[in-house]
Amino acid sequence: MADPTGRDEGTGRKPASSGEADLSARLKSLDAKLDQAGARRAETEEPRTRSTSDPGAIGRAFRLSAEFVSGVIAGGIVGYIVDQLAGTRPWGLIICLILGFCAGMLNLMRAAGLAKPARYDADQR
Amino acid sequence: MASPIEQFQIKTIIPGVGFSNSSLFMVATVAVVVGGLLLATSRRAVVPGRAQSVAEMLHDFVAGTLRDATGSEGMKFFPFVFSLFMFVLTANMLGMIPGFFTVTSHIIVTFALAMLVIGTVVVYGFMTHGTHFLGLFVPSGVPGWLLPFITIIEVISFLSRPISLSLRLFANMLAGHIALKVFGGFVVSLASAGVGFALLSPLPLLMAVALTALEFLVAFLQAYVFTVLTCIYLNDALHPGH
Numbered sequence: 001m002a003d004p005t006g007r008d009e010g011t012g013r014k015p016a017s018s019g020e021a022d023l024s025a026r027l028k029s030l031d032a033k034l035d036q037a038g039a040r041r042a043e044t045e046e047p048r049t050r051s052t053s054d055p056g057a058i059g060r061a062f063r064l065s066a067e068f069v070s071g072v073i074a075g076g077i078v079g080y081i082v083d084q085l086a087g088t089r090p091w092g093l094i095i096c097l098i099l100g101f102c103a104g105m106l107n108l109m110r111a112a113g114l115a116k117p118a119r120y121d122a123d124q125r
Numbered sequence: 126m127a128s129p130i131e132q133f134q135i136k137t138i139i140p141g142v143g144f145s146n147s148s149l150f151m152v153a154t155v156a157v158v159v160g161g162l163l164l165a166t167s168r169r170a171v172v173p174g175r176a177q178s179v180a181e182m183l184h185d186f187v188a189g190t191l192r193d194a195t196g197s198e199g200m201k202f203f204p205f206v207f208s209l210f211m212f213v214l215t216a217n218m219l220g221m222i223p224g225f226f227t228v229t230s231h232i233i234v235t236f237a238l239a240m241l242v243i244g245t246v247v248v249y250g251f252m253t254h255g256t257h258f259l260g261l262f263v264p265s266g267v268p269g270w271l272l273p274f275i276t277i278i279e280v281i282s283f284l285s286r287p288i289s290l291s292l293r294l295f296a297n298m299l300a301g302h303i304a305l306k307v308f309g310g311f312v313v314s315l316a317s318a319g320v321g322f323a324l325l326s327p328l329p330l331l332m333a334v335a336l337t338a339l340e341f342l343v344a345f346l347q348a349y350v351f352t353v354l355t356c357i358y359l360n361d362a363l364h365p366g367h
Contacts, residue, residue, distance in 0.1 A: 058343075062297055063350075070289035075281050096281070099274075103281035107289065 067107040075100010129306035133230055133299070147234070150226045154216045162211075183211070187352065194356035195363055202359050205245065209238065210352040217298065217344035221337075229347075230298040235291035242355045243287040250362035261365045290354055297347045301340045308333040 079096025083089055109115035135145045165180035173181055187207045191199055213229060220227025228234050250258040262279045263272070311329035315322045 062293060062300075066289045066293040066296060067285075070285040070292055071282060073288050074285035078281060078284065099277055100281050100285075103278045103285060106278060106282055107285060 064108055064111055067111045068104040071102075071104025071107045072097065072100045075103060129303045129310065132226070132302060132306060135231075146226045147228055147231060150216070150219060150228050151234075154212060154219055154228060157219065158208075158211045158215050183207075190349075190352055191356050191359075194353065195360045199356070199359055199363055202245075206352060206355055206359070209242070209355060210348055213238070213294065213351050214345065214348035217348055218341075220298065220302070221341060221344055227298055227302055229294055230302055232291060232295040235295045236287065238294075238351075239287040239291040242290065242358060246358045246362040249359075250365060253362070254365055258362075258365050261361060286358065290351065294347050294351055297343050301336070301343055305333060305336050305340060308336060 075096045075098075076093065078100070079093035082092035082096060086092065106115060135147055137143065137145050138149060161176075162180055165176035168174060168177060170177060184207070187210050188200070188203060191203055191206050195202070216228040219225050220230065247258075250261075262276050262283065264275055264279065267275050308329045312326050312333065315326035315329065317323075
């Protein structure tokens with residue numbers, strides 16, 4: 001960004017042809033640098049997002065299965081409590097189990113990185 | 126041959142007060158953590174010795190994890206997160222010593238730890254943000270008629286966090302220890318099954334050796350994952366709804 005001022009105060013105005021060549025060369029080198037920086041960032045970012053989940057297939061399998069099962073269990077517990085409090089014997093459990101299934105699926109897709117993270121997960125970086 | 130799940134049995138050591146082998150190993154874990162860290166930091170040299178540099182490494186490791194996830198204002202939770210990490214890590218590692226009881230292979234222990242984490246998140250979230258903390262359950266950009274369903278699903282998803290947090294640590298430790306015991310049992314039963322089978326008995330032994338190495342990795346990894354998820358959940362309490 002500081003380049004144009006630097007050029008102007010150096011030798012005044014340069015000839016158009018050399019200025020253009022200069023500019024295109026600088027653009028090319030800038031492109032190359034941007035590509036490099038992008039590649040480096042991709043390299044460093046990629047394992048960072050992955051490292052919140054466990055490396056290795058077994059760890060991943062455990063993590064994903066725990067995410068899904070816990071959603072269903074949480075739904076079941078909520079349904080049972082709703083039934084106890086409201087006396088709607090089978091219906092709270094049935095509906096909350098289905099909703100728990102949905103929550104488990106949501107957990108699963110978030111853990112696998114397929115769904116958009118919720119707002120409260122958004123800045124886990 | 127011992128049953129593979131016999132190692133998880135709770136035996137009361139002191140009746141009356143209900144002091145069991147699980148309690149004994151919890152006390153042992155705390156004693157190892159506190160004693161080890163006190164011993165390691167007793168010299169407090171500028172150029173750290175071996176023990177002191179391990180203690181400093183552990184400190185920097187947890188501090189870095191916490192700062193990455195929550196930023197610098199999350200550092201007030203550092204004592205909590207560090208104790209949690211050291212307890213889980215030491216309990217897992219103590220469990221790897223043959224004949225020792227693995228505290229974290231019981232779901233009630235890991236669930237208690239997870240409830241401690243979620244309790245801290247909820248209490249701190251409501252204390253600092255009040256009802257704004259509830260905005261966590263209402264996602265943005267959802268059509269109006271879908272909002273009640275999504276909100277209920279988000280609430281259940283939030284409630285499932287302590288369960289998944291505890292389930293993961295518990296299932297890893299339980300499965301690993303059972304697998305180790307089963308392969309160890311194969312060695313014994315093959316060796317005593319006759320000459321032909323006895324020649325095969327080194328094979329499960331090799332597997333048991335490999336599994337032991339894997340279990341040490343899992344023991345560390347699960348303590349780390351528990352800590353990372355704790356930090357992520359604490360981050361919700363610090364900055365809900367960005």
